[in-house]
Amino acid sequence: MTSATGRSGSRSTAALRALPWIGPVLVLIAGVVAFPAGYMLWTSTRALSAYGQDRGSAGLENFRTLFAIDELGSVLLHTVLWVVAVVVITLVLSAGLAQFLHKDFPGRTAVRLAILVPWAASVVMTTSVFAYMLDPDVGLVNRFLVDIGVLDRGFGFTKEAGPAFLVAIGVAVFVSVPFTTYTMLAGLQAIPSEIYEAGRVDGAGAWQRYRHLTLPQLRPAIAVATVINIINVFNSLPILQVLTGSIAGFSADTTTTLTFKLIRQNQQVATAAAMSVLNFALIAIIIAVYVKLIRPAGEEAR
Amino acid sequence: MKRPLRGAFSSIALLTGLALAVSSCGFGGNNADDSDPNTLSFLAPSYSDNTKSEWDTIIADFQRQNPDIEVKLQVESWNSINDVVRTKLQSPSTTPDILNIDAYSTFATDGQLYPASEVVSPGVLADIQPGFAQNASIGGTQWALPLFASTRTLFYNSDLFARAGIAAPPKTWPELTDAATKIQALGGGVSGYGLPLGSEEAQGETSIWTFGAGGNWSEGDKVTVDTPANTEGVAAMKSIADAGVTQPNPGATDRKDVINAFIQGKIGMIEGLPPVIGMIAQKNPNLKYATAPSPTETGDPVTLGVADHLMAFKKDGKKSEAIKKFLDYFYSAPVYSTFVAAEHFIPITASGTQAMAEDPVVKAFSATLPVAKFYPSNNPQWGAAQGAIRQQMGTVTQGADPAAVLGRIQQAAN
Numbered sequence: 001m002t003s004a005t006g007r008s009g010s011r012s013t014a015a016l017r018a019l020p021w022i023g024p025v026l027v028l029i030a031g032v033v034a035f036p037a038g039y040m041l042w043t044s045t046r047a048l049s050a051y052g053q054d055r056g057s058a059g060l061e062n063f064r065t066l067f068a069i070d071e072l073g074s075v076l077l078h079t080v081l082w083v084v085a086v087v088v089i090t091l092v093l094s095a096g097l098a099q100f101l102h103k104d105f106p107g108r109t110a111v112r113l114a115i116l117v118p119w120a121a122s123v124v125m126t127t128s129v130f131a132y133m134l135d136p137d138v139g140l141v142n143r144f145l146v147d148i149g150v151l152d153r154g155f156g157f158t159k160e161a162g163p164a165f166l167v168a169i170g171v172a173v174f175v176s177v178p179f180t181t182y183t184m185l186a187g188l189q190a191i192p193s194e195i196y197e198a199g200r201v202d203g204a205g206a207w208q209r210y211r212h213l214t215l216p217q218l219r220p221a222i223a224v225a226t227v228i229n230i231i232n233v234f235n236s237l238p239i240l241q242v243l244t245g246s247i248a249g250f251s252a253d254t255t256t257t258l259t260f261k262l263i264r265q266n267q268q269v270a271t272a273a274a275m276s277v278l279n280f281a282l283i284a285i286i287i288a289v290y291v292k293l294i295r296p297a298g299e300e301a302r
Numbered sequence: 303m304k305r306p307l308r309g310a311f312s313s314i315a316l317l318t319g320l321a322l323a324v325s326s327c328g329f330g331g332n333n334a335d336d337s338d339p340n341t342l343s344f345l346a347p348s349y350s351d352n353t354k355s356e357w358d359t360i361i362a363d364f365q366r367q368n369p370d371i372e373v374k375l376q377v378e379s380w381n382s383i384n385d386v387v388r389t390k391l392q393s394p395s396t397t398p399d400i401l402n403i404d405a406y407s408t409f410a411t412d413g414q415l416y417p418a419s420e421v422v423s424p425g426v427l428a429d430i431q432p433g434f435a436q437n438a439s440i441g442g443t444q445w446a447l448p449l450f451a452s453t454r455t456l457f458y459n460s461d462l463f464a465r466a467g468i469a470a471p472p473k474t475w476p477e478l479t480d481a482a483t484k485i486q487a488l489g490g491g492v493s494g495y496g497l498p499l500g501s502e503e504a505q506g507e508t509s510i511w512t513f514g515a516g517g518n519w520s521e522g523d524k525v526t527v528d529t530p531a532n533t534e535g536v537a538a539m540k541s542i543a544d545a546g547v548t549q550p551n552p553g554a555t556d557r558k559d560v561i562n563a564f565i566q567g568k569i570g571m572i573e574g575l576p577p578v579i580g581m582i583a584q585k586n587p588n589l590k591y592a593t594a595p596s597p598t599e600t601g602d603p604v605t606l607g608v609a610d611h612l613m614a615f616k617k618d619g620k621k622s623e624a625i626k627k628f629l630d631y632f633y634s635a636p637v638y639s640t641f642v643a644a645e646h647f648i649p650i651t652a653s654g655t656q657a658m659a660e661d662p663v664v665k666a667f668s669a670t671l672p673v674a675k676f677y678p679s680n681n682p683q684w685g686a687a688q689g690a691i692r693q694q695m696g697t698v699t700q701g702a703d704p705a706a707v708l709g710r711i712q713q714a715a716n
Contacts, residue, residue, distance in 0.1 A: 050408055050685055051388045070710075136550060137491075137563065153491045159551035160700075246500035248553040248696025264384070265501065265689040266714060 040280065043273040050267035062274035071250040072258075078165070079234070079254040083286075085169050086233045087226060090176040094225070095218075097177065098184035099210075119178035127242040130171050134158050161251035164244045168252075171239050176232065180225045187221025188214070223294055227287060234283050255279050339620040342628060343374045345390065345398035347383045347610075349645045350577065356644050364631045371624045394617045399625060402449060406438070406613045407682045410445035414615055418444040421614040421625045426633045429651040434609055440680045446611035447629065450647035453607045453670040454510055456597060457574035459485075459567060460590045462492065466570075471594035473601040475514070475538050478571070482547035485570035494547035496560030496572035497539065499696035503557040505677070505688045508695050509606040510573050511535035513675045514598030520678035525687050527712040528705065536695070536704035538599065543699040553696030565589060576663045580646040593666050595673075607674025609650060683715045690714035 047058035066072065101112055118126060133141045136154030145151045158164045191214065199209045237256050244252040253261065255275065262272040346357060354377040361373045376398070378386045383403060390396045391414075409415050418438065419427060427435070427444070434448040458471050458481075466484035482494025498507055509519070512535035520526055543552045549560060549569060564572045565586050573596060582589050595603040614625045632638060639657035642649045646663050648671065649655045658664045678684045690711040698704050 049412065051391045053391070053412065137568070153550070156551040156554065159554040164554075246502065246554045246556050248499060248501065248504070248700070249694060249702070251697075251700075261693060265693040267685055267689050269388075 037280070040273065040276055044270070044277045046270060046273075048270040048273070050269065052269050058270060062270045063278075065268070065271045066274045066278065069250075069258075071253075075250055075253050075255060075258050078252070079256075079282075082165075082169065082172075082240075082254050083230060083233050086172040086176060087229045089169070089173045090180050090229060091222065091226065093173065094177050094180035094184050095222075097181045098188055101181065101185055102188045115181055116178050118175050123175055123236075124238045124242060126175055127171055127239045130167065131158055131242050134167060158243045159247065161244070161247055161249075164247060165252045168239050168243045171243065172233060172236060175239070176229055180229060183221050183225040183228075184218060187218045190221075191217045219294075226294075227290065230286060230290065231283060234286070235279075255282065338372075340371045340624050341374065342371065342399045342621060342624055343376070344400045344402075345376050345378065345383070345386065346402040347380050348377050349647075350580075352644060353377060356641055360632060360637060360641065363637070364628060367631070368627055371627060373628060397615050397617055399615060399617070399621050400628070401613050401615065402610065403613075404608070404610050405679050405685050405688075406446040406611050407440060407680050408685060409613060409615070410440055411682050415445050416614045416616050416622055416625070418447055420622050422447060422629045422633065423626065426630055426651075429633065429653055431650055431652060431655075434650045437609055437676050437679065438611055446613040447633075448609040448650045449612050450642045450645070451607060451609045451650050451671070451674075452575045452577075452647055453667055453674045454506070454573045454575055454596055454605045455667060455670050456571055456594045457564060457578060457591055458571045458594065459564070459569070460592050461567070462488065462570045471592070472571075472597045473595070474597055475542075475599055478597040479542050479545055479547065482542065482570060483545065486547040491568060493549040493563070493569045494571065495542060496555075496564055496569040497543055497548040497552040497699070498555045498557040498560045499539075499543075499552045499699060500554050500556040500559075501692045501696070503692070504695040505691040506557065506606060506608070507573060508536065508539065508691055509675075509677065510596055511539045513604050513606060514538075514596065516599070518675070519684070519687065520681055523681065525678060525681055525683045525712075525715045527687060527691075527715060528708040533705050533708055534599070536698055536708060540698045540704055551699075553699040564591075576648060576667055577646040579663055579666060595670065603670075603673045605670050605674050607671070607676045609676065609679075611679075687711060687715035 044062050045058055045060070047055040047061070049055060069075075097115065101108065101115070133139050134157040136142055136156045136159065139154060141157075142151070142154030146154060156163075157167055195213050195217070196209060199213050204212065234254075235256055237260055240252070240254060240257045241260065244257070250258060250261075256279065259272050259275045259279065262268050262275060344357075344361075346353065348354065354375070357375050357377065361375055364373065365371065376386075387398075387401065387403065390398060397414075406415065426447075430448060434451065435444055438444050438446040438448050456471060462485050463471075463481070466481070466488055468481045468484055472478040472481045478495065484494070485492060486494040498504070512519075512532040515531045515535035515538065517529060517531035517535050518526060519532075526532075542548060549555060549563065560569060560572050561574065561578055561581065563569045564574070564578075565582055567586070567589060574593070582591065596605040598604055612629065614622070614629075632641075633651060635651070635653040635657050638651060639649060639654045642654060643658055643661050643663075648664060648667050649658050655664070677688070694702075694707050694711055698707055
C-alpha cells in the first residue's frame with residue numbers, strides 16, 4: 001500500500017499527470033453515462049405532457065404520483081421474485097451444464113454450439129415462440145394436452161397472472177442459460193488440473209472435490225455471471241411484455257414493465273421518468289449489496 | 303496502490319454498465335429539410351394490409367394534378383403509432399404536417415393544430431355530418447377532420463344459433479346471457495359470447511356496456527367514470543364473465559382474438575365493427591352470420607361510435623395552402639368514398655354517404671349511426687381515462703369490484 005513516489009499528496013499529482021491519457025475515457029463516460037443519467041433525473045422533476053412536451057418544473061410531484069400507485073408494493077415484490085428466481089435457477093442449471101460441457105466427449109463442439117442457439121436468437125422471437133406454443137386455442141402444447149385427454153379445452157397458461165409469470169421465469173432462464181454456462185465454462189477451463197490430482201491423492205470424493213476445489217476457483221466467474229444476470233433480468237422487458245402484456249392490471253408486472261405501462265397506457269411520461277429513477281436506485285443498491293457480500297473477481301487476498 | 307485504483311476503475315466500469323443498461327433515454331434524429339412549404343409529411347396508421355397502397359394511390363393521383371407539392375407518407379401500426387407520434391413531436395422538424403390518429407384534443411388545447419377552417423375549404427366543412435363535426439370541436443372551434451366512422455353491432459353465428467335452438471338475436475342483457483349459455487352448452491370448445499377486456503381495446507367493449515346502461519364518459523367538460531350507470535354496465539359485464547359463458551380469460555383477451563375466433567366459428571356472438579364484414583368475406587366466406595343491434599339493459603338500442611381524425615400541425619404556419627390542397631382533394635366524393643369503401647368503414651361526409659349507398663358495410667351499419675354515442679375525444683382528460691380503462695378493466699373478470707375499478711380509473715383521469 002505504499003505509493004510509488006512516496007510524497008504526500010502525490011495521488012492527485014499522479015492523477016493530474018495521467019489526465020491526458022485517461023481524459024478521452026472520462027469524456028466518453030460523461031457522455032454516455034453521466035449525461036443520460038443526469039437527464040433522467042432532470043426529466044423526473046419536470047411536468048411533461050402525454051407526448052413529452054415540457055410544461056415546467058414539477059418538483060417531487062412525479063414521485064408523489066408514483067408512490068400513490070397502490071400496487072407499487074406488490075410490483076416491487078414481483079420484481080424481487082422475478083430476479084431471484086431467474087438468477088438462482090439460471091446459475092444452478094448453468095453450473096451443471098458447464099460441468100458437463102467441460103468433459104471431453106465425442107461431438108462436444110456440436111453440443112456447445114447448440115447451447116448457444118437460444119442466446120443467438122432474438123429474445124422477442126424466442127418468447128413469441130413460447131407464447132404461441134402455449135396459446136389456448138392454437139398452441140401446440142395445449143393441442144397436445146387436449147388430444148391426450150388431460151384437458152377439455154386449452155388452458156390459458158399466459159392469460160392469468162400466476163401461470164404467466166411462471167412461464168415468463170422459465171423463458172427468462174432459457175435465454176439466460178447460454179451466456180451463464182459459457183462464463184462458467186471459461187472459469188472451469190482456467191482451473192489447473194493439478195489441483196484435482198492433489199485432491200484425488202488426498203482421497204477427496206467427487207462432491208468434496210467440487211465443493212472445496214471447483215467452487216472456490218469458480219467464484220470470480222460466478223460473481224461476474226451473477227452481476228450481469230441481475231442487471232439483465234431486472235431490466236428485461238420483452239419476455240414479460242410478450243407473455244403477460246395483455247393481462248389486465250398490475251398482477252404480473254415488475255418495475256420495468258410498470259414503467260412501460262405508465263408510458264404506453266397511462267400516458268404518464270413524467271411518472272415513468274420517476275419510476276426509472278427508482279429503478280436505477282434499486283439496481284444500484286442491489287449490486288452494491290451483492291458486491292459487498294460476495295466480492296467479485298480479484299478483490300480477495302489469494 | 304494497486305487496490306484502490308483498481309477498485310475505482312472497476313466501480314466506474316460497473317457504473318458504466320449499470321447506466322447503459324438502466325437508462326433508456328431516447329433522442330430522436332432529425333428528418334431532412336422541413337422548411338419547404340410544398341413538402342408535406344403525413345403520418346397515418348395502418349387500418350388494413352392495404353392502407354399503405356391506398357394512400358400511395360391517392361398521393362400519386364394528387365401529385366399528378368399538383369406536381370409542385372410533395373406528400374411524404376409514413377404508415378405505422380396502431381400498436382406503435384402513439385410512440386412514433388410522441389417521438390416525432392419532440393421537435394418541430396420531425397412533427398408531421400398531417401396526422402391521422404384517434405385523439406386530437408391534447409394537441410388542440412396545447413395550440414399545436416391549425417383550426418379545421420384553415421386547412422380545408424368551406425365546402426368540405428359543410429359536407430361533414432354535424433354530429434361528427436361537433437365531436438371534432440372544442441369550445442366551438444373545429445380542430446380536426448373526422449376521417450371515417452366505425453360503430454359496433456352484434457355479430458352472431460346463425461349456425462350456432464340454430465343448433466342451440468335460439469330463435470331471435472338477443473335484445474337485452476338477460477336474453478344475451480341466456481343465448482350465450484345455450485351456445486356454450488353445445489361444447490366442442492365453442493364459447494357463447496366473446497368479451498375482449500385485454501389491454502388492446504377494453505375501452506371499446508366497456509363503452510358498449512356502460513352506454514347500454516345509460517352511462518356516459520363525460521358531462522360538460524368533466525370526464526365522468528365512476529357513475530352509477532357506468533357501474534351497472536361494468537357489473538353486467540362482470541356477471542356474464544362470471545357466468546362462464548364467455549371465452550376463457552376475458553381479462554387477457556384482445557379484440558383481434560375474439561374477432562378471429564368468431565370468424566373461425568368458435569364464438570357465438572361478438573360486438574363487431576365494420577371491417578369484420580370484409581374479414582369474414584376474405585378468411586371464411588362460408589361462415590353463416592348476421593348482425594343485430596347491440597343488446598342493452600332495457601333493449602333500447604344504443605352503441606359505441608368511434609371516429610378517427612385527420613389533423614394538421616401548425617409549426618411555423620407556412621404550409622396551410624399545400625395542406626388545404628391535399629385535404630380538399632382527399633375529401634372530394636370519388637376519392638373519399640373509394641378510400642372508405644376499401645377500408646370497410648362508414649363515411650362521414652354527406653356526399654360520401656350518397657356515393658356509398660350500395661356498400662354492404664354502410665347497409666349493415668347505417669342503422670347504428672343515429673344511436674351511436676361517442677368517446678369524449680374532445681376532452682383532453684379522455685386519453686388518460688382511456689389508457690386506464692385498457693389497463694384496469696379486465697381485472698373485474700378476475701374478482702375486482704366494478705365500482706372500485708371505476709373509481710381508480712376516475713382517479714387516473716383527473
